[in-house]
Each structure stands twice: as structure tokens, then as C-alpha cells.
Amino acid sequence: MEPLIVVLVALVGLRLLAMREQRARIALLGEHLAHHQIEQLMESVVQGSLRALGESESERQASIWSMLQATQTELAEQVGALALAFSKVAEPDARISKLPLALPFATRWWPAICVDARKLISLHAHALRDAAQGAPDASPKSRAFTFMAELFLFQHTCHWFCRSQVVASARLLARHQTAYTQVLASVAAPTRQAYRALMA
Numbered sequence: 001m002e003p004l005i006v007v008l009v010a011l012v013g014l015r016l017l018a019m020r021e022q023r024a025r026i027a028l029l030g031e032h033l034a035h036h037q038i039e040q041l042m043e044s045v046v047q048g049s050l051r052a053l054g055e056s057e058s059e060r061q062a063s064i065w066s067m068l069q070a071t072q073t074e075l076a077e078q079v080g081a082l083a084l085a086f087s088k089v090a091e092p093d094a095r096i097s098k099l100p101l102a103l104p105f106a107t108r109w110w111p112a113i114c115v116d117a118r119k120l121i122s123l124h125a126h127a128l129r130d131a132a133q134g135a136p137d138a139s140p141k142s143r144a145f146t147f148m149a150e151l152f153l154f155q156h157t158c159h160w161f162c163r164s165q166v167v168a169s170a171r172l173l174a175r176h177q178t179a180y181t182q183v184l185a186s187v188a189a190p191t192r193q194a195y196r197a198l199m200a
Helices: 002-033 038-053 058-086 117-133 140-162 165-176 180-186 189-199
Strands: 095-097 114-116
Touching: 002 058, 002 140, 038 058, 038 140, 058 117, 058 140, 095 117, 095 140, 114 117, 114 189, 117 140, 117 189, 140 165, 140 180, 140 189, 165 180, 180 189
Parallel strands: none
Antiparallel strands: 095 114
């Protein structure tokens, strides 16, 4: 019975350490997000896109797409400002463990299995800026679809930084009914290539 108790105590200890580390990460990212309206703008883009897709009148739909363009541009600019501010975070504090589950001190002891959140957020900022501009020949619906995919991938990175890959993917599925693999397949090709290079 004693070995079982030791294992249980060790597991509880690891969980408590992981939770403390996650609280520190949430506070770090939250401190940077507090200077922006990124979450509110994200909600506006998602809701506006869904409203436009559900609109039957073409003129009304075009009007919504037009209004969304300004919101997308503002959101991309704010994520760019976040990336610039977050680039000043110390490298050890910006590491994200590639392990599926949170393991205490993995980012400190095992940097080889980590990715730099500063680089990921910078990648998302550039991707969102490009998506907001959109391809000249793309339809408003296609541009919105790409922008939302880029947005969901950015959100996934934020949740991954704060919690773990498994939690980030579960939240993505719960909030947007979209799988992580589906989002990655839906972003622009340059984003996908650069993202996979960072994750390699």
C-alpha cells in the first residue's frame, strides 16, 4: 500500500507545481493582453463572420463584410503590437513545451522540446496582417474564412502557452467546433509552412 501512497503524493505534487507554473504563464500573457482589446475584437470578428454567412440578402452581406474589414485590420494591428511587446520577454519564460500535457519545469530542464512563443506570436501577427489585406481576387467569404483560421490558430497558441497542447486543442474544439488539425489545414500556406518549421 505504501508505494501507491508515494505515487499518489508524487502525482498530487506534480499537479500542484504544474498549476503554479500555469498561473504564472497566464499572468504573464494576461499582463500583455491587458493593454489591448484583442479578445473583444476577436469576438466581434467571429460573430460578424457568422452573421454575414447567415445573411440571405447579398447587399446586407456585403455591408457586413465591409464593416468586418476594418475590425480585422484593427485586430491584426493589435496582435502586431502584442508581438512587439512580447518579444521583450526573456527566452526561458517564453518557451512552450511541445509535450501534449503540462509537465512542471519541462521548459526549464528540457529546452530542446520547446518552441519560442515570441516567434509564434510574431508569426501569427504577420499572418493576420496578410489575411486582413487578403488576396485581391479572393471573395469576401474566402478572405473571412482564412482570417478566422489564422485567428483560431493564434488563440490556440495563447491557450497552449498558458496550459498545454491538449487543453488548447480541447478549448478550440469546444468553443469553435473546429479541430486543431482542421485549423492548421485552413490557414494560408505560408503560415502553415512557417508554423510547422517552428514546431519541427
